[in-house]
């Protein structure tokens with residue numbers, strides 16, 4: 464179909480959305496259900512209604528704009544509006560607003576389709592409240608009900624109080640899955656958040672796999688003692704255990720699981736003073752891989768490494784799971800659709816995996832998903848320096864447009 468997105472309109476939308484929650488450093492801070500996010504939600508609602516699409520919000524605060532019939536399996540495209548603290552203006556927003564522009568164009572050009580289309584903005588993809596993907600997990604029925612009912616949040620106030628500000632409740636979140644339509648496919652355009660496409664000057668990345676990950680809180684526990692009296696060779700120093708493990712785990716992954724990742728991002732050493740041998744070291748531990756089998760093997764190898772370090776240093780190793788996502792392989796028909804449409808438009812493309820998680824990964828539990836990556840300059844994301852080339856966004860959005868028409872035909 465001879466049709467293309469209106470880049471100026473899409474650009475204006477991205478610029479005006481980026482003013483909501485703008486920080487002095489030029490970034491965007493828009494955690495879910497904060498003041499800026501609520502304003503962004505109203506802004507999107509207005510845009511959806513202006514475009515003549517049918518607006519709807521579900522019990523988890525996920526926002527939808529529909530074009531076409533009200534029944535039948537729906538072809539969806541979107542991403543998220545929330546950001547990390549002092550994040551950029553493209554992560555999430557580019558996917559939602561590109562999808563909005565596609566639907567607007569299809570409606571204006573009166574393209575006849577047999578399946579309905581929806582633009583979607585999922586709630587709290589960045590996990591500022593209770594963990595990543597609150598909205599898409601609610602939509603697909605993958606929330607841990609016990610955790611949600613407990614209602615603890617990372618930012619302090621209980622979940623129910625935060626939800627009250629958006630006229631939502633714990634029960635409405637848990638009920639979102641019951642309201643969800645059947646989904647034919649979900650396509651998400653997103654900045655790459657790495658520098659492959661930018662370095663290679665390729666405008667279209669076709670995501671073939673999305674990495675799954677484990678988040679754990681772990682501890683090495685030894686024995687606290689006086690730094691001036693306990694001989695070095697008799698110490699059960701928990702920090703040294705952690706340091707030893709951090710190096711060995713990284714070498715292990717680099718040597719035997721190349722392409723997988725392992726990261727210790729937060730450490731708390733106790734009792735935490737100049738004059739005490741550390742008796743305990745608590746740390747965040749995450750590892751990820753694009754293959755289910757590798758992720759399982761990786762888990763086994765890392766834990767046996769941790770046990771080895773613990774036993775050789777007189778420590779005890781303990782760990783508990785905090786969150787977990789499954790690796791996803793994108794179905795062939797979606798890969799092919801994105802490739803064909805890129806080729807027809809004359810845009811170069813190639814397949815690549817996604818290290819970061821995305822709503823598409825969560826949607827994969829209920830439907831066929833696909834992701835179109837566009838380059839971000841120097842691979843920078845989650846930062847005020849996050850930047851794209853507008854012509855790449857135009858190309859990505861045009862591929863999305865053609866893929867949506869194809870899937871909804």
Ligand SMILES: [Zn+2]
Pocket residue numbers: 543554555588653
């Ligand atoms: Zn994102």
